Amino acid sequence: MTTQFVRMNRRQLVLGAGGLLSSLYFSNRALSAAGSRVVELTASETKVDLVRPGTPTNVWAFNNAVPGPEIRIRRGERLRVRVKNELREETTVHWHGIRLPNSMDGVPHLTQQPIKSGEEFEYSFACPDAGTYWYHPHQRSFEQVGRGLYGPLIVEDHERLDVDREITWVLGDWRLLNDASISNDFGHLHDVTHAGRIGNTVTVNGLVTDSVPVRAGERIHFRLINAATARIFGLDFENHSPLIIALDGHAVEPHSPENKLVVLGPGMRVDVLLDFSGEAGTKYRVVDRYYRGREYRLLEFAYSSGQSVKPRSGSTRLASTILPEPDLTLASRHEIVLDGGMMSGMQSAIVDDEELDVRALIRKRLFWAINGVAATSHVHKPMVTLKHGQSCVLKIINKSGWPHPMHLHGHAFRLLSRNGQPTKYREWLDTVLLAAREQVEIAFVADNLGDWMFHCHVLEHDVGGMKGVIRVA
């Protein structure tokens, strides 16, 4: 195995009884955490090698690593995490995609007081659904996530797929200067008003990766997580046929991606099964083709010249998560209009109950609105209130000329349609990527009490006003 794989495995952190693969992942640190059953996550400034070994970059990270430790737990088990804040500013941790009690959701001022510098907070919640999740701060997330504060959270099911290996890829995107330091222009006006902070250096598990060793014949379950603040990925696994088996952690009917590209907007996860059907000794690229004219090689798979392994033919289907099915005939219906950004016709927006024109909005660095409201902080009135237990359909209309990955906290929703066309798989998601001027319909049962964020996961759009609260009461 290459150093890269060693690096990756050392970061693995296994909790609970542990699955078949756990023995591969155990490290001393992981064992001690499993023994006490409380995970310690310390956020601090540190240095890590992002670009190449021996060229450190100052980052903000959990437990001195980017990504932070991979937390693994069994479905139904309780996760306890003590977060220590050694940053010079306040923070929180949000458990993206987990259906947890509102008080554990990690949204500053809305669900908890921010964790002050030098203080700590203990999160404790059960993880009801198996799947691929992740954690990251929700305080000034455009900068805190952008500087490296994020990590994978894997909820294991009681049964496993018949695969040779499971590999998590946390995709990160950085804007680095020539000396490998992070460009300090977080919240730059151009990024906030356009596609967000798209960087110049993409990392896989915190390192620019050249090649990943594989064996002919093996079947690998990849857990892909997009932790970038703005970059959308469209991965082309050249000469291979990726099978999508889960989206945002939730099982979906196994299918090949449209146009052969595995697309992940910020915040999104895709689980992919890949059969390595190539010949021993060959190499194949994984190319990110999302942005036309800016394609690049993410890495390559290098088949070992050794013996091939016997191909697997077991089921490719993950067990479905058990989620309440929304009743579309009785559902309450709401429209959610996204607007703003460069070249939009947005003339004004409501800010803290006051209507402001474009000039006043620019002074406040607000450029985006949901239903006419540009949100300044995490304290604001709900834009929609749903009755506890009620089914609802949200029609989300993107009036802007930019794509937006819209994320709802505390629930999973079915994606019913895009531009009026029913979706083929009615997938469960927690983040839906809307193309420019696209409309989608989502449906869910509002079964989780509390105030939940609904926001764009392009974190520069989020800070630029594109967020709101959905109240379940």
Ligand code: C2O
């Ligand atoms: Cu991944 Cu509100 O966030």
Ligand code: CU
């Ligand atoms: Cu957006």
